[in-house]
Amino acid sequence: xxxxxxxxxxxxxxxxxxxxxxxxxxxxxxxxxxxxxxxxxxxxxxxxxxxxxxxxxxxxxxxxxxxxxxxxxxxxxxxxxxxxxxxxxxxxxxxxxxxxxxxxxxxxxxxxxxxxxxxxxxxxxxxxxxxxxxxxxxxxxxxxxxxxxxxxxxxxxxxxxxxxxxxxxxxxxxxxxxxxxxxxxxxxxxxxxxxxxxxxxxxxxxxxxxxxxxxxxxxxxxxxxxxxxxxxxxxxxxxxxxxxxxxxxxxxxxxxxxxxxxxxxxxxxxxxxxxxxxxxxxxxxxxxxxxxxxxxxxxxxxx
Numbered sequence: 001x002x003x004x005x006x007x008x009x010x011x012x013x014x015x016x017x018x019x020x021x022x023x024x025x026x027x028x029x030x031x032x033x034x035x036x037x038x039x040x041x042x043x044x045x046x047x048x049x050x051x052x053x054x055x056x057x058x059x060x061x062x063x064x065x066x067x068x069x070x071x072x073x074x075x076x077x078x079x080x081x082x083x084x085x086x087x088x089x090x091x092x093x094x095x096x097x098x099x100x101x102x103x104x105x106x107x108x109x110x111x112x113x114x115x116x117x118x119x120x121x122x123x124x125x126x127x128x129x130x131x132x133x134x135x136x137x138x139x140x141x142x143x144x145x146x147x148x149x150x151x152x153x154x155x156x157x158x159x160x161x162x163x164x165x166x167x168x169x170x171x172x173x174x175x176x177x178x179x180x181x182x183x184x185x186x187x188x189x190x191x192x193x194x195x196x197x198x199x200x201x202x203x204x205x206x207x208x209x210x211x212x213x214x215x216x217x218x219x220x221x222x223x224x225x226x227x228x229x230x231x232x233x234x235x236x237x238x239x240x241x242x243x244x245x246x247x248x249x250x251x252x253x254x255x256x257x258x259x260x261x262x263x264x265x266x267x268x269x270x271x272x273x274x275x276x277x278x279x280x281x282x283x284x285x286x287x288x289x290x291x292x293x294x295x296x297x298x299x300x301x302x303x
Contacts, residue, residue, distance in 0.1 A: 075298040082291050098277045121268045129194040130278050132286040191278045196230055204230035211275040218250045
């Protein structure tokens with residue numbers, strides 16, 4: 001194999017350096033002081049730095065992993081797709097109408113899963129807490145065929161539809177004698193509600209309920225002797241709440257008692273309007289938080 005030119009040049013330079021050093025060392029010291037300092041080789045040949053090639057389109061200013069730029073580009077593409085929809089930029093009219101007409105005040109912190117609605121009713125404070133985690137948890141369940149009504153579906157053949165967002169199915173021309181069937185719609189997902197009705201001198205009622213299909217479905221009603229016990233987010237308070245008697249399931253109560261408790265909640269704004277608002281607001285907030293998450297991850301990868 002032929003030696004590379006610059007390697008041969010380097011060897012020659014080192015050889016010259018050794019010989020010249022030996023020659024200088026043999027001379028008297030007085031002569032050495034008269035020898036002017038000069039470089040053994042042109043500066044350009046000694047100090048020239050290796051050439052590095054960088055892409056002019058790179059967004060990274062320092063060394064990075066092998067997939068950083070590819071991941072950055074993918075994140076940017078996802079952000080572009082989501083922002084084109086614009087669903088997270090402005091609160092939908094139906095949600096804003098609920099906030100304007102109801103007496104609930106919305107407490108929604110960016111980056112947090114839980115959302116709180118608070119209102120006053122006489123000397124009571126009514127709090128409704130729900131979370132966008134319910135929407136993320138329900139996504140996997142929506143793929144279960146048992147959740148769909150099969151009565152209107154063909155007994156044979158394949159259902160050419162997909163419950164996945166963005167999935168496309170090729171249309172099949174229907175024959176004249178073949179009955180037409182509508183696509184199965186996705187079932188409305190349940191949004192869990194943690195409702196607390198507080199009285200400063202009488203403790204609190206804590207209601208576990210579900211908002212679904214425009215209805216509030218009550219599951220349990222708990223009584224706590226103090227507001228602090230009902231609302232404290234500590235391990236001690238949670239342990240004490242777990243040990244208290246919570247009463248029978250709501251469905252096991254006397255029917256008249258169930259009706260009166262539902263009317264009691266309805267007067268405090270726990271009604272159909274709230275049941276319609278919560279799932280829609282979860283959709284809106286989840287989309288907004290997803291776009292924010294994409295941007296945060298992109299900034300981290302780029303940093």
